[in-house]
Amino acid sequence: MKQRLGIAQAIMENPSMLILDEPFNGLDENGVSDIRALLLSLKAKGKTILRSSHYAEDIQLLCSRVYRISAGVMERDSEIETINTPASTAQEA
Secondary structure, X not given: OHHHHHHHHHHOOXXXXXXXXXXXXXXXXXXXXXXXXXXXXXXXXXXXXEEEEOOHHHHHHHOOEEEEEEOOEEEEEOOHHHOXXXXXEEEEO
16 A cells, blocks of 8 residues: 555656656555556656566566666666566666
């Protein structure tokens, strides 16, 4: 519930950009589906969503650009489809 409230608080003033750290952490299956749908809706409306995730499935479903942080250096991944490692990743959805 705290995760949903935090996301609600982040979007309630209609910002042009959201920064979310592991937004699915602690959510049940329904919560993950609801938040995924919300983020896809915001993305379709042109919102920039900068988020972190360790899960390839989230990255592939939600992101149009992906950056990986490795040894303190941020690098852009060229192909989202090839992402399948649990390395820390920041993405722009």
